[in-house]
Amino acid sequence: MTKGDNVVLRMYDELFRTYGPQHWWPGETPLEVITGAILTQNTAWGNVERAIRNLKRARLLSVKGLAGTSQRRLARLIRPSGYFNQKAVKLRAFINLLRDEYGGRLRRMDRERTPALRRKLLAVHGIGPETADSILLYAFGRRAFVVDTYTTRILSRHNLVPADASYHEVQRFMAGSIPRSARLYNEFHALIVRAGKEFCGKIPRCVECPLRHFSRQAKPKLSTGVADT
DNA sequence: GACCAGGCACATC
């Protein structure tokens, strides 16, 4: 299969041509990336930025800071990101994993092999597949393709996967369609979010979308895992 | 005022 036959890679090229590099994740440290990954669950990024600003201003965006703060205060600081009571619990749950299994050190967590780390992240209350993969990819540079609502929406609207495809089905499809590269996974997901925000809301605005020419006629079959024609 | 946003856990069938 050549690159020219691969619909998914051509989508990537089109998005990259249109938007250029996205420089993800928008966070300065691994801990900030992880915090953002939890806070952005079902939440507009702008609200997450406010919450992270609050944590920074309070000098609490550190392992010790997060570990040593009461749930109530944490919740108050992250209030702008919504679901703040739940997310305060989730942040603490992650910090507990970090403390209990890795002595509170992200560098030590980073020594864990990807499959084991993914399992441990998924076992944390409040970390599901997307958040786990976001952490693996954007905080630790692992090859974990992140699937979000936009990914499934875009692929299903282009008849590449069924609309009700599961997280892992979509992930398998993407990973099977493009080279295994953390840099590519990083950029691709960021570009999907970029385009998704603009054109792929619940009410699609496909007319000016850079991907508007990629629609397919046939219904998708997930079993092949390959996106060529 | 309704709808939406870079999910997840939990209850119920």
Next chain:
DNA sequence: GATGTGCATGGT
């Protein structure tokens, strides 16, 4: 295993 519901702020 599928489906429904609660969680909550801020922008459009």
